[in-house]
Amino acid sequence: MSNYSLSSRAHMQGIQTAAREHSMLGINLRQRIDIFRILRQKGIWVMFQPFDGPYGECLSVGDSLGILLNVKHPPNLQRFTAAHEYGHIVMQHVQQGPCIDHEEQISPQHRQIGGQELEAQTFAAYFLMPQELINATLQRFGLPYKPEKITPLEVYQMSLEMGVSYAALVNHLAALKKVSQRAANILRRVQPKDIKARIAREASLQDSWADVWTFHARDAGRTVFAHERDELHIFLAEEPEGDLWEVAPAVATASVALINIDLEMAMHTDEENSLAYLRHFSFRAHMPGFTSIQLYKRSRRQEIAEEVFTLHAHVLPKPAQGLLEQQKYAL
Incomplete structure (x- = not known):
């Protein structure tokens, strides 16, 4: 059998296994x-350890199954690695011994892999990014199912919503033929750190791994899953002499802290290319928990709120060395 046939077979095995797991677990494929949580439900132990080389490992000890993840890595890479190791487990690769994975097995830049590693890598991509979730996310961003034009910022923000890396999403969009290979290559030239710098502007991130989210009026009422030290930037239209957007006082005592408010000019995407003003609110997630960020538009002539913008945020803790936090209580 040719190498192409073997790779094609491994690729299909990963796709089919991911779909089967989705069905067995009853997962809502339109949500992150x-x-x-799935690993906990399946009784698979998850441990975070500081590794210099490995990204992750899965192993079987007696009747127990476990996954080791590199605590030094950012959360979305840990999630993808966990899904890769889960793929090894459900496809019974661990019966032949522990699976130890390094960058060349996990990183989406390394595509010249085959056999069990290609099966696990394909499983991870299709398990975390099923086509239904991709389509639902494109729809939430006001994009068609096969966008002819998609910006690095849009792809980066989509990756945050799905909890995967920018590079993994670019590769998967190309694999699903949502974007052309040419468009994918253009997207790959842009680094997430440059996207984050353009959003944050003068403000500096406390953590280079922290993500930078952007929200607009269409995102009112959304619920997102951010991590400690992530930044949340909200842009709302406002006229300099018109009504004012302000922050509800309760936000200051929640899991996020206001770090800056600014009024900026932006180019409208209408036919006239007119200028618009945006009130830019910058928040930083500083402690785990659930919070609702509420902004209200107040008339300059009276104190009545004419419009309200609410964003709900689950702030997740960065994994610490040791057992997965929710599993510590099971011992």
Whole structure:
């Protein structure tokens, strides 16, 4: 059998296994997939350890199954690695011994892999990014199912919503033929750190791994899953002499802290290319928990709120060395 046939077979095995797991677990494929909750439900132990080389490992000890993840890595890479190791487990690769994975097995830049590693890598991509979730996310961003034009910022923000890396999403959009290979290559030239710098502007991130989210009027009422030290930037239209957008006082005592308010000019995407003003609110997630950020538009002539913008945020803790936090209580 040719190498192409073997790769094609491994690729299909990963896709089919991911679909079967989705069905068996009854997962809502239009929502972000919580890989760590699934691992807990399946009775698979998850441990975070500081590794210099490996990204992750899965192994079987007696009747127990376990996954080791590199605590030094950012959360979305840990999630993808966890899904990769879960793929090894459900496809019974661990019966032949522990699976130890390094960058060349996990990183989406390394595509020249085959056999069990290609099966697990394909499984991870299709398990965390099923086509239904991709389509639902494109729809939430006001994009068609096969966008002819999609910006690096849009792809980066989509990756945050799905809980995967920018590079993994670019590769998967190309694999699903949502974007052309040429468009994917253009997207790959842009680094997330440059996207984050353009959003944050003068403000500096406390953590280079922290993500930077952007929200607009269409995102009112959304619920997102951010991590400690992530930044949340909200842009709302406002006229300099018109009504004012302000922050509800309760926000200051919640899991996020206001770090800056600014009024900026932006180019409208209408036919006239007119200028618009945006009130830019910057928040930083500083402690785990659930919070609702509420902004209200107040008339300059009276104190009545004419419009309200609410964003709900689950702030997740950065994994610490040791057992997955929710599993510590099971011992």
